[in-house]
Amino acid sequence: MPADRDALVAEMRGFNRFYTCLVGLLDETLTQSAYTLAEARVLFELGHRPADASAGPGGESGFLARAFHLGLAPVASALAGQLQLPPAHLMRILRKFMAASLTELRADPDDRRRRILVLTARGSAALGTLQAAANRDLACLTAGLADDEAAELSDALKRVTRLLGGGAKDSQALLTVGRCRSAC
16 A cells, blocks of 8 residues: 555544544443444434335244244344344344334235334334434534535535445445455
């Protein structure tokens, strides 16, 4: 890697340390809630993903499958890949959500053989509370910026997202970043 790339990596790492401290990402929980950053992200994804993300065929689960949440495995596998989380960690989060009545498996209305993982009313309320707190915190963080500074920040965020592949229509760029992250 050329020296200028080494400097870029050092700048990015410095920014990561600055930003994680600034928004409190290293705190035990996110926005003074009961959820970790990973849990909040999973809750967000469950609340905003397409309705066709399902647990696959299986119809109504038997007692043991329901008791051990075995129908979660296909959903967890797909979501783990999307979020680049270890599947076992994601399964623990999903089981925690089910135990807290934040999520439930339902029959897919379009194909009763498939099960879909959805937020319950309680889960939607928890997500709403998290989003409101995050919005409040970020609004407070940027409240001191003049309009031209806010526009400059917005442009910079869009530029960074585009340059690092976050603007891609598919998830290929994020998968590339994930593979790179795993290799480094």
